[in-house]
Amino acid sequence: MDTVIETLLSRLAAASLQTVLFAAFIWALCRLMPSLSAATRSWMWWLVGAQMVLGLCIPGSIDLPLLPAPAPAVAATAAPSAAVTFVDVPASAATVAWSWSWTGLLLAAWAVLVSVQVAIGLVRWRRLAGVVSRALPHDDVRLETLCARRAHALGLRRSPRLAVSAEVDSPQVVGLLRPTILLPLDDTFGDEEREMALMHELAHVRRGDLLLGGVPALARTLFFFHPVAHVAVREYALCREAACDALAVDRGRLAPGTYGRLLLRLGVAPHPHHALPGASPTFRILKRRLDMLGQSQDARPRVITTLLVASLALAAALHWRVVAADQQMNTAPLPSAAPADTPAPAPAARPAPAAAPAVAMIVDKQSMPSPPATPPTPPTPPTPATPATPAAPAAPAALVAPAPPAVPPAPPAPSLSHSRTTYTTIDDHGPSRFQNIEDKTGYITIANEDGRWELRDPAYVNRIHAIYKEAFKAVPAEPRGMDRKREEDLDRQQSALNDQMHKLAERQVALAAQASDPQRATDRAAYSAGQAAISREQAEIGRQMAAIGQVRAEQGRHQAEWGQQQAEAARRANEKVEAVIAEARRNHALARVD
Known part of the structure; x- marks a missing residue:
């Protein structure tokens, strides 16, 4: 309301x-x-x-x-810091009573x-x-003919109905769908005037x-x-x-x-x-x-x-x-280091998001649980250096599977607890719009560069609480496709593939060492067969790691969409909360604190 x-x-x-x-x-x-x-x-x-x-x-x-x-704001690799203050909201805040x-x-x-x-x-x-309805039909045929002729001259497809009434003093037209021209009953006009x-x-x-x-x-x-x-x-x-x-x-x-x-x-x-x-x-x-x-x-x-x-x-x-004119925020992607022996580059990192506007965001902790943390991807062990091979048996280059793409980080969300609300203030437009709001045992304190105020009216606090609760009701509790068990399985598969890749690298080093030892006779056919077997196993491992990378990339896309939904819900709620704070200021509900 x-x-x-x-x-x-x-x-x-x-x-x-x-x-x-x-x-x-x-x-x-x-x-x-x-x-x-x-x-x-x-x-x-x-x-x-x-x-x-x-x-x-x-x-x-x-x-x-x-x-x-x-x-334009300077792009950063880390999210901007935000001052978070926990405000205790009473249990009755869930029921908003509209005050007159x-x-x-x-x-x-x-x-x-x-x-x-x-x-x-x-x-x-x-x-x-x-x-x-009480008007009488006009019975003058000459006037009816004159009206029809003039209506045709003006481009009307149908002539209005003529009627006379004792309740009108001058000619007038009435009716939206079927216009009627009412003429006074005691008409004293001449033919030209009529x-x-x-x-x-x-x-x-x-x-x-x-x-x-x-x-x-x-x-x-x-x-x-x-x-x-x-x-x-x-x-x-x-x-x-x-x-x-x-x-x-x-x-x-x-x-x-x-x-x-x-x-x-x-x-x-x-x-x-x-x-x-x-x-x-x-x-x-x-x-x-x-x-x-x-x-x-x-x-x-x-x-x-x-x-x-x-x-x-x-x-x-x-x-x-x-x-103000829109300012496009273009940030260069972070360079990714590729292994010396691998021509396939790793996917570029996502650019840092633009700084959030200076708004206050209240999130209902009971209506939106915290998202599950994305488990870190186990690092790929470095491939040991391949020793120099003799000139006679040309050893093929060791194949190293590409590193899986990095999973985008989950959007920041407040840690949730029972009957508490997080009020976050983010400032990126200078000190003129910065304000910090915190709760002091039942009332809210608002502070900015102009001073400090207290808001003790429970109606405004309840309205703000209800606004954010309604805004985040439509946002799912976690990104689509997020399953902790599936994440654990992917981590185990990734770790097993890394171990297999490490063992293949050790076999490749041992095979190259045998080929480079002049005291030992080397069978070129056996050496080539061993290298070919290692290459096939490495290619299979690389295919499996690429499949895991695609799954993680899809999860990252779902997580990014979920973050956008959260940001849009927060933006809509912030607009309403700003109006509530402005109303409280207009109604002198804010008491200045020296």
Whole structure:
């Protein structure tokens, strides 16, 4: 529950901040480019509402590596040292009791107010649906024909239904799936004014304003506390009406002055929710509509306007975050010494892993047992030097089986015990981010370069304990394919093969000594047969040792995958723990220790 609260609040804050910047950019663009058409302006203000909704729904952000990269860490052959402090956690820490903090109360109040607005919207929608159901069908055939002809001119495949109602003061269009144009019952408009009013409402249907208008309305409902949300909805509604005015004048081939007199005739009337009337809600909006009607249309090429709106859509729909550039850590492999008599090189050692980030890692000792230690590979005894052979019988070079590949070391894991938790602090980004946390008989002490603090609230300790317990629950207790009995069998086979190789080397030395003794007659055929037998046995031993090396290499791969799973689980848990510590600091749950 606390994680959900932190996630929602962080998304609300991030979307609110980005909306301020984006709305300021839209406002400046509209002021600097007065020739932009009303349709383009309406799309740009619509994107402000879309950005707010997407900012709350999209889980992540896109990182822009614009900041300078941090200094690369120097590769080392050993893992970085870490300060480990054991913290005694009481047995009740397994059960986490969610406490009502100020963040929880804030989110609860937000949810209640949003629910109230949704309930009010549903009531208004049902009221408007009742108005539509009580409306009477329009029986003027001339007006029906005119509406169908104008709808076809605007590119609509089907003409909206016409109806009259005594509950509306001006023409308005309602309905998402089946639009209906409601006309007032006491209609006193002339034929030309009625045609212009129909063109305005048909323009709403052509643009899809009934459906698109739900996005800014949803943004205002979710971000009711944000002034920019209300400004965006107001500006979008104004530009939407102005765009329909311009479309009606353009497609209907009407004079702007004549259409302006219609707007004055419609006057000012409150806007019903979930409907798009032709009248203006305030005198200020009416004045701005008349001003925008008198302005010239967008004279810029349509391609530029399309590219502008597309660029703004990309900037609004996605959340960007400026981060430091990634630094590739390239470490040279350690050179491996090969025997002088063997052309096959030993596999290169793995490069040292990069330094871990400066984070605090808590591991539940009861949920993750320690991994079994990898038994060391018995060293291969050195091959004795072969004495010089006589020139007559050319002795073949002694064959030495290649050394088995080294098994990668197991990832470091804390030694586990009952009812204890290890808190590890690793610092590789300088002293500014270093902090050490330890337990002092029931409370946690946090220390860094700024001082020391104590955290005595058991709710935070229980939450941190539960976070790491949940994070490491999905990680297996030991790498796949690890079997102690199998490891012991491999060790015995390796040791036996080493002994056989040592005995073959002794036989080869003795055979060479006999061949080099001038006092003893040497049978070249017997010498060659002995060397060939030794070579065959050495080749067989080398094949068996290579098979053992492949098995150990496969085990090393499984162990590396297991280490990556542990690292990923720790990374996810660290992000949540950092949020808990930050919340404790914001709620003044940390007491400074002098």
